[in-house]
Amino acid sequence: MVILIDEYDFPVIGLLEEPDKADAVRKILREYYLKLKSKENFIFFIFVTGISKYVRGGLYSAFNSPTDISLEQEYGAITGFTQDELEHYYDSEIEAVARSQNVTKKSILEEMKHYYNGFCFDGNTFVYNPFSTLQFFRKKMFVNFWYGSATPEQLVNYLQKNRLTVPEFDKIEVNRDNIINPVLEMRYDPAVFLQQLGYLSLRTGNSNQDYILDYPNTEVRLSLARSVLINDFQSDKEAKLVCKQVGEALTRRTPDMLVRAFNRLLSKLSYTYFPPKQENLTDVMKTTVSPKPFEKFSEGFYRGKIFTLFYALGVVQQAEARGNLGRADFVLTYGGIPG
Numbered sequence: 226m227v228i229l230i231d232e233y234d235f236p237v238i239g240l241l242e243e244p245d246k247a248d249a250v251r252k253i254l255r256e257y258y259l260k261l262k263s264k265e266n267f268i269f270f271i272f273v274t275g276i277s278k279y280v281r282g283g284l285y286s287a288f289n290s291p292t293d294i295s296l297e298q299e300y301g302a303i304t305g306f307t308q309d310e311l312e313h314y315y316d317s318e319i320e321a322v323a324r325s326q327n328v329t330k331k332s333i334l335e336e337m338k339h340y341y342n343g344f345c346f347d348g349n350t351f352v353y354n355p356f357s358t359l360q361f362f363r364k365k366m367f368v369n370f371w372y373g374s375a376t377p378e379q380l381v382n383y384l385q386k387n388r389l390t391v392p393e394f395d396k397i398e399v400n401r402d403n404i405i406n407p408v409l410e411m412r413y414d415p416a417v418f419l420q421q422l423g424y425l426s427l428r429t430g431n432s433n434q435d436y437i438l439d440y441p442n443t444e445v446r447l448s449l450a451r452s453v454l455i456n457d458f459q460s461d462k463e464a465k466l467v468c469k470q471v472g473e474a475l476t477r478r479t480p481d482m483l484v485r486a487f488n489r490l491l492s493k494l495s496y497t498y499f500p501p502k503q504e505n506l507t508d509v510m511k512t513t514v515s516p517k518p519f520e521k522f523s524e525g526f527y528r529g530k531i532f533t534l535f536y537a538l539g540v541v542q543q544a545e546a547r548g549n550l551g552r553a554d555f556v557l558t559y560g561g562i563p564g
Contacts, residue, residue: 234275258287277421298347305352318362325365343441372448390529450536
């Protein structure tokens with residue numbers, strides 16, 4: 226018998242903030258795995274898939290340390306389409322999209338790479354998300370398919386609770402051991418937490434000890450930004466309205482309208498986001514993942530909220546841009562026009 230266990234982590238991953246329930250589910254799963262182990266004479270091969278390694282402890286002990294291939298270069302392309310595979314096997318689909326949009330195949334490929342490529346599991350090989358790629362060929366337009374299929378509410382709550390912003394995870398450096406051997410307690414390391422949920426992907430590190438994590442592509446970054454923005458406004462409708470207002474302000478180049486949109490966003494933030502009184506600072510430090518939580522009340526936090534608004538709108542931006550006249554907090558490009 227050959228057995229495939231898909232999404233082995235799903236029963237537990239939604240309970241990371243409820244450790245007692247998570248432990249109870251893990252015990253049930255461990256009993257299941259032990260039953261499989263007891264029938265090993267009838268089993269030729271077992272293959273297990275999942276996003277997170279947080280819950281593998283019970284599995285490993287029950288199966289006597291199975292081989293983990295998740296970060297091995299030999300299997301780096303096993304879960305997605307490489308660039309060569311995409312262009313070889315889907316040439317006619319790419320041609321069809323190009324015709325429908327009246328553009329060249331080259332421009333479609335460039336935008337596809339920006340939007341759906343970038344997942345990496347070995348630090349070197351980059352693959353496209355198969356689900357989004359195939360949906361794109363079906364719809365023949367660039368749509369955010371990730372948002373509807375892979376943005377758990379617990380992730381947004383985690384970011385909000387710990388006063389984290391979407392931009393601060395761009396190209397973030399982490400210890401390699403924390404990626405190879407994460408444990409449940411590492412959910413307090415936000416970068417590892419996002420990587421274990423599939424929202425950050427590996428990039429080549431600076432040394433043998435470090436990895437660089439980054440959002441794999443535009444689709445994933447947009448999904449997270451949109452989820453956070455909806456949470457801030459407590460309304461999908463109002464979040465879309467503000468994004469529309471920002472888009473109109475950029476198109477018309479009217480700063481006053483842009484400022485009104487920023488103020489509308491900041492006015493929706495809970496009072497808990499704003500700097501606490503000094504006597505309450507100790508209590509705040511006990512409820513955040515940051516070693517220096519008061520830093521989360523600095524200019525950078527609010528700038529991050531505004532950046533998130535631009536991310537949700539799909540605007541290209543560059544922070545701390547340096548030029549001959551000095552340094553800008555950020556420069557954005559909307560509709561191909563820098564400003």
